[in-house]
Amino acid sequence: MINWFKTSFAQIGRSATFYYIGDRMLQTAKIGSIYPYVFFSQPLAGDNGQKIRLSKNFPVKEITEQNPDLRALLAPEICRYRFQQQAVCIGAYKEDRLAALLWFTPGVYHEDEVRADFIPPAECCWDFGVHIEPEFRLTRAFSNLWITSSQIMRQRGFTASLSRISAFNPGSLKAHSRMGAALLGKAVFINIGPLQICFSDVKPRFHISLSAGSRAVFHF
Numbered sequence: 293m294i295n296w297f298k299t300s301f302a303q304i305g306r307s308a309t310f311y312y313i314g315d316r317m318l319q320t321a322k323i324g325s326i327y328p329y330v331f332f333s334q335p336l337a338g339d340n341g342q343k344i345r346l347s348k349n350f351p352v353k354e355i356t357e358q359n360p361d362l363r364a365l366l367a368p369e370i371c372r373y374r375f376q377q378q379a380v381c382i383g384a385y386k387e388d389r390l391a392a393l394l395w396f397t398p399g400v401y402h403e404d405e406v407r408a409d410f411i412p413p414a415e416c417c418w419d420f421g422v423h424i425e426p427e428f429r430l431t432r433a434f435s436n437l438w439i440t441s442s443q444i445m446r447q448r449g450f451t452a453s454l455s456r457i458s459a460f461n462p463g464s465l466k467a468h469s470r471m472g473a474a475l476l477g478k479a480v481f482i483n484i485g486p487l488q489i490c491f492s493d494v495k496p497r498f499h500i501s502l503s504a505g506s507r508a509v510f511h512f
Contacts, residue, residue, distance in 0.1 A: 308459040311480060315460075324484035327406050328459035331494070331512070332473040333416070333452050337442035347432035350391060352440035355381040361390040365423070370404075374421065377402055381421075382444065384428075384437040391428040392437045395421035396445060396453060403456075406481040407488050407501045408508040412454040416512075417445055419453045422464075438471075454512055476512060 300309040311328045318324035346352075355362050357375045362383070374381070377397050384392040401410045401418040412418045419441070424434055445453060454476070457464050479492035488501040490508045499508035 303462045304459060312460055314482075318484065324482070326483070327481040329456040329479045329481070330459055330465060331410075331454065331456050331476040331478065331510075332468050333454050333476055333512075334419070334468060334471060334473045335452055336446055336450070337439045338446075346436050346439060350384045350386055350428075350431070350433045350436040352382060352384045352436050354444070355383040355390075355393075357381075359383075362393075365390055365393070373404060379420075380444070382437060382441045384433045384440075386428060386431075386433065389425075391431075392424040392433040393421060394419060394437050394441050396441065398448065398450075402507075406483065406490075406508075407504065407506065408479075408481065408490065408510065410454070410456065411509065411511050413512060415450060416452045416454050417448075417450045419455045479508075479510070481508075 297309065300312070304312070308328055311326050315326040318326065357371055359381075362371060362381065374395055374397075378399065379395045379397040379401075382394045382396075383390050396417045396419040398417050399411070401412075401420060403410060410418055422434075442453075455468075456479075457468060459465070459478070477492060477494035479490060479494070482489045482491075486502055488499075490499040490501075491497070492508075492510070494510065494512070496508055496510070501507065
């Protein structure tokens with residue numbers, strides 16, 4: 293047990309470790325969950341003037357709601373919820389296999405894990421829903437996906453992309469840091485039954501919700 297704590301402290305930090313324990317307890321009791329988020333602003337690929345090379349093995353294209361490969365990967369209600377937000381879906385392929393996905397929305401993003409809305413500045417978009425199929429996670433799939441997505445975002449007038457990352461995901465946190473992402477803030481959502489309590493170091497710093505119509509709104 294002591295070794296587990298040491299490993300967890302090293303990977304995700306002390307506070308995230310205790311949030312994780314609390315989350316496991318609430319989910320085991322089937323009464324709630326805890327979501328600790330870290331907010332980042334990510335510069336678009338190519339902003340530093342470096343030449344970017346794409347791998348020919350993973351062509352990337354925009355994906356529509358009717359795409360059968362997308363429907364095979366995600367539940368219809370998830371796709372519907374995201375496209376209703378005017379979200380854009382970008383996919384990387386390996387031959388005829390959808391290998392990776394990234395979504396972004398040009399305005400407010402209505403989070404589906406917790407009752408919260410995230411609003412980026414006008415010159416930024418909000419990216420979410422990054423998914424890489426397990427067998428492609430050590431390939432150029434994500435690199436191609438991010439480079440092409442950055443080009444599409446830039447063509448639509450955006451200069452950066454904001455996102456939220458789970459504090460339980462050290463791999464993604466480190467990847468964002470390596471890519472030059474700037475930390476914007478943190479928030480923790482504690483859900484117990486219909487009650488949601490949010491603590492954050494950016495506005496709103498504290499929010500209580502008891503219904504679906506009450507959502508914490510973050511203006512970045």
